[in-house]
Amino acid sequence: MPLELLRTPPPKERSDAARNRAAVLEAAARLFAERGVDAVSMDQVAAEAGVGKGTLFRRFGDKAGLAVALLDARERVLQEAILHGPPPLGPEAGDGERLVAFVEAYLDYLLEHLALVRMSETASPGARYRIGAYRFWHRHVAILANGAPDPEYAAHAVLAALSAEHVAALLPELGEERIRGGIVRLARCAVR
Amino acid sequence: MPLELLRTPPPKERSDAARNRAAVLEAAARLFAERGVDAVSMDQVAAEAGVGKGTLFRRFGDKAGLAVALLDARERVLQEAILHGPPPLGPEAGDGERLVAFVEAYLDYLLEHLALVRMSETASPGARYRIGAYRFWHRHVAILANGAPDPEYAAHAVLAALSAEHVAALLPELGEERIRGGIVRLARCAVR
């Protein structure tokens, strides 16, 4: 292996880049909280953060990427609880119990950040299925669904009922509790 | 009842409006078929149809509305088969059999017009749940799901697995047959 590859393990972020990223995230969080996710343009975020539009887009790709970055910390908490936390979310619980716990925990997360998750999922076509977090949730559910004839399909189906678009549309019609009951029932039956 | 209301039963479409509508639908169908739905702008449709942009948007509302209008005829065929056709789609079949038939028929329709349906469902947030066709499918499935604890939720869940976005994302990963098998299984279990 050439020496050059060993000398630069992480390409290390420049300090101006780090400063700007923090400024953008802070400005975006503030504006989204104040005016609502949909009422804030990328121009406004850039202006509020005191950076140019090019910087904003180079760093986050698009509006969905900005949402993903804002959700990142909260998502990691849930992922950590799944990987190493106590039952019923963590690995010591039984599959069925663990699946129900995941579905409920994810629904809590989703309802808490509905507008932001929705933006991260719908900003570009197919965005939801490409982001890393979806792959994580999908793998987790598919493993728990080992009793189903096609665990991978079953996992996609459960996650379809947990899409932000779907939940946002059902919320005014059915209310939180019917949604919660329905998705838990769905998960239980999709999995065997 | 006042006489005026009897004299003008339908507010009748003006002949120039009818001509323009036909021109737009024909132009849109041609352009979408030639270049793909996503690669055609509304400006191009208007130019190809020989009408102004204002006319296009006043008539169809937005890009999703144009897609809905193009799908309208095909959708009616399926709705007709459900309301008055022979079993297993029509009303003489048993609920379970009828539900499976619907799911399969809808999947056929969806796969045949995937890009167009996707545009009609995703052009604006929540569009899918507002269009009349969704309400029709939902009511139909909810009635067939009378064995479920919450038939309305179950119907939404089945339709979530039939959204264009979902199916389009799963198609390259799982292929048509696994999707078909999965959704049929899901429908069977969501309903009892």
Added chain:
DNA sequence: AGAGAAGACGGACTATAGTCCGGTTATGCC
């Protein structure tokens, strides 16, 4: 500290969805 290179910066630019309103045309009534 200084120089050179890698990479970030930012605002002008493009493309597109959707709105608006003054002008035009069809329609129904006399």
Added chain:
DNA sequence: GGCATAACCGGACTATAGTCCGTCTTCTCT
């Protein structure tokens, strides 16, 4: 047939996402 009215027409206009490239900052190595 002529007129008043309602409806339609179309293109200029706005707002926004996302791209591009010349300039400038930061980092590293000596």
